[in-house]
Amino acid sequence: MSLLTNVMDHSLDDGYAEAAARKHAEGEGGMPRTVRAKLGLAAGLVLAALVVTVGAAQARVAAPTVAKERQELIDRIQRETAAADKLEASVDTLRDDVSARQRAALERDGGSDSADLVGVLSGAVAVHGPGVKLVVNDAKEATTGGNGDPRETSDFSDTGRVRDRDMQRVVNGLWESGAEAISINGQRLTALSAIRAAGDAILVDNRPLVPPYTVLAVGDGNRLSTGFQNSAEGLYLHALQQNYGIRTGISVESDVRLPAAPSVIVRTAQPTTEKGTS
Template identity: 85%
Template sequence: MCGMPQQPPIRSIPARPSRPDASMSLITNVMDHSLDDGYAEAAVRKRAAGESGMPRTLKARLGLAVGLVLAALVVTVGAAQARVAAPVVAKERQELIDRIDRETAAADKLEGNVDKLRSDVSARQREALRHSGGNAQADLVGILAGATEVHGPGVKLVVDDAKEATTGGGGNPRETSGFSDTGRVRDRDMQRVVNGLWQSGAEAVSINGQRLTALSAIRAAGDAILVDNKPLVPPYTVLAVGDGKRLSTRFQNSPDGLYLHALQDNYGIRTAISVESDLRLPAAPSVIVRTAQPSSEKGTS
């Protein structure tokens, strides 16, 4: 009895264990596919285009070239506009210079006419005083007041800036003037020079042809020195009428003369003093009689 072929025993395949997170399918899907498929496809296309497109170095060079071209274009346009505007600016500047020159010439002419008229008025006043019994005392008063022209012996003092003005420096005897340029002559310096000459016996003083009176003011406007509101430029020539030799000696030995000598030694300010046999000083341009009283010789009725 033949038996039936024996079949191999059937082995049971163990069941695949289920995932512990099988019940959280939505969360699992989000974790496994964090990037949306559309975004993933776009990233793949971008990488493909980058690999097959223009190299990055060439792109950078092209960008730099474009930037340089644009910069050159801007500079060219600016230069062209400046070239077009330059003649207009130059023309306006020249017109302004010409106008200033014309106005300055007109002002100088008017000032000359005023000086002539003042001289004529002064001459007529002196003539009237002589006809009305003017005396030597009146002439002396006119000289001391600066109302009349004077000439005679005296002293010529020239004060000039240093050749190379230096800035700053301690121990400046002119600190109170508020300037730091120690090589320049300042208004305070000229005030001391003039006061020193008056105290040393000067009868009449002028600076650069500008006659000084008891009411004259020496001030500063920026770097310029003003005498009665008229600007002066260095060198400053001071003329003082008086006993020349004695006036020179007394001034140089006075505190103001020693001050000027210190400026020369310490700051290079240039000075030169000389005794002159004949100096001519003009009359002050604007002397106004403020007070007057009748002469004691004639008396009053």
């Protein structure tokens, strides 16, 4: 009976009883848990507000410096652009002077007819006369293409874009059909001209062009138009129109005007020997 009485009187272990008593004492004498939670939340909000305030103050302090640096960068760009424009104007003036001197030298050497012929064939002088006007444009549904060869994909928006190789074939077809001078979007072509691609852009002598691509060719207009359309390159262009929706149009013109090529330079030269009089 004494054992049962002891178990009933001491149902908890002494350690458990001591811990429970201590926890009870802390609950009564300490701060309630909800109050502590509210105080912690308030402290966190105060800290966040302090951080935001400090950040805003720093931003206000740094704003004038950023604006000043931005304006200095804009001024520098404008100065460099003005300097580049000035240099380009100087280059154009010197190029015109060189062209005039070359023409004078050719006239002294072979006469004006020879000088005119060399100037036309080299693209060094502006020309005008009868010829054809050929316009090549992307399909209406064409957009910026993706990667890879657009003619090997099923996306119509890719296949409907005019590519550099298309313009290469067009130009070669016009040369073969009897064109004496050709320009694309006002860019005169010479024997050294290159038609290349950079992304989706077509470059002619490293100058980007945008569609539609207007090709002007000087020559016998009727013969040039018929010859090109019946050539392999003309049939290729027709196939692009039929299969991919690329828009094309060719017309015979009574007078087309082509500018001189801006980058014609003399690569080799040989002095002429003048016979003296005895």
